[in-house]
Amino acid sequence: MNAVSQHVEPRDEATLQATLRFAVGVTAAFVICEMMRWSPSFIAPLLAAVLLTNLPMCPPWKMTLGLVIVMTMTSLFAFVIASLFRDTPMVLFGLIGLSVFLAFHTMLSGRPPLPWLLLLICLSTIPVVAMIAPAQANLLPIALVRGMAVALAIIWLVYLIWPVTAAPKPAPSAPPGKVSLVTVALGGVVIVMPLMLVYLLFGLADVLPVMIATVMLVANFDLQRGRMHAFAMIIGNFAGGLLGLLLHTLLLTTPTLPFLTVSLFVVLLGFGKPISAGGPTAGIAVLACNAMLIILSTAISSDSGSLSLWLMRVLQFALAGAFAVSMMTLIWHRARRPSP
Numbered sequence: 001m002n003a004v005s006q007h008v009e010p011r012d013e014a015t016l017q018a019t020l021r022f023a024v025g026v027t028a029a030f031v032i033c034e035m036m037r038w039s040p041s042f043i044a045p046l047l048a049a050v051l052l053t054n055l056p057m058c059p060p061w062k063m064t065l066g067l068v069i070v071m072t073m074t075s076l077f078a079f080v081i082a083s084l085f086r087d088t089p090m091v092l093f094g095l096i097g098l099s100v101f102l103a104f105h106t107m108l109s110g111r112p113p114l115p116w117l118l119l120l121i122c123l124s125t126i127p128v129v130a131m132i133a134p135a136q137a138n139l140l141p142i143a144l145v146r147g148m149a150v151a152l153a154i155i156w157l158v159y160l161i162w163p164v165t166a167a168p169k170p171a172p173s174a175p176p177g178k179v180s181l182v183t184v185a186l187g188g189v190v191i192v193m194p195l196m197l198v199y200l201l202f203g204l205a206d207v208l209p210v211m212i213a214t215v216m217l218v219a220n221f222d223l224q225r226g227r228m229h230a231f232a233m234i235i236g237n238f239a240g241g242l243l244g245l246l247l248h249t250l251l252l253t254t255p256t257l258p259f260l261t262v263s264l265f266v267v268l269l270g271f272g273k274p275i276s277a278g279g280p281t282a283g284i285a286v287l288a289c290n291a292m293l294i295i296l297s298t299a300i301s302s303d304s305g306s307l308s309l310w311l312m313r314v315l316q317f318a319l320a321g322a323f324a325v326s327m328m329t330l331i332w333h334r335a336r337r338p339s340p
Contacts, residue, residue: 017162018276022052023268025158029151030293031261034300042297043147046212046290048154053275053286054114056166058159064152070115071122071148075141078122082130082137089131096123096196097189104188107219108181117219118148124192124211128199187331188218191324210320213237213290217324236284237321240291241314243267247292248299267292291321 029048033041051059051067059067085092100123103116122144130137195214217233247267251260271289274281295314 014164014166015273015276017164018052018166019269019272021155021158021162022049022272022275023265024161025052025154026268026289026293027261027265028154028157030264030297031257032150032154033147033297034260035257038143038146039301040143040297041301042293043143044150044154045293045297047147048151049286049289049293050117050216051114051151051155052158053282055155058156058163059152064156067114067118067152068145068148071118072141072145074115074119074122075126075144077119078126079130079137079141082127086131086134092127093193093196096127097193099123100192101185101189104218105181105185108184113219117216120192120215120219121212124196124215128196128211132199183331187328190331191218191327195320195323210316213287213294214320214324216290217287217321218328231325232284233287233325234318234322236288237291238314238318240288241295241318243288244292244295244297245299245314247296251300264296287321 026045026049029045030041033044038044081092081095085095100120103119103123107113107116122141126137126140129140192211192215195211199211217237247263250263268289271285271292274285275289
């Protein structure tokens, strides 16, 4: 009995501390950005959630510096090509499409995914803003780099308070059948590029929330899961957006920073437990948490807007996620060919 207790307790302690790191870290990043009135305020907490979920330990200082440099370089790359080829959109979209394909292909090849995920976030947002609202385009790279720096600083702090980590889990086995990486990467391009074109055609400048959520959804899609998992991702995306809207409505009753801190911390504790425990529901919980943070941040930053308007924005958010998941299920399912 003692042997069993000694075997179980360290894992439970690691899960508890990972949950506290997630809830406190993401809450602190969100509240700091709201205090400083940085817009958009969801970038730092979103990056903190992604890093806390994907990194098995506190990043060493070399990795910390490297992530800040990667975010700086990728945001500048997206800004430069958008500025240089703004008057030749065909060339610009050709470069973006090629870069998106290479990023997805490199991630699928087993390389470290974080640098390429950051590149995808920058490529899917900065060029659209640069073409619709050129005066605001230079502010977005600054916001992304600042958000990364804030997220990493908070991650170091929460690891100082709760340093226990779980043993690394074994890598998942390869899915049965031969998977065409080129087809899968092209599927990512087919998802991201049409959404960018929709925002350009309709002149929608609020591209950041939907595109970031969609890119992260595509990057975390698991080929080994079935259609029920894909449907759960759609539901999780929509439910997270509704939860963010509900939190904003609750915040209107007591519009104070302490109330925001406490209510957000309680909700993130609920997300942190399944995320830290891992398993099939972890990815869906991350997706729902991202949607909640984005909708809550954009609702707080908006000075006006009726309930019907925000419901339409949540619906727009969910439709983009449904389109992404449906296309991934259709295209990437065909990429899995049975072995002869």
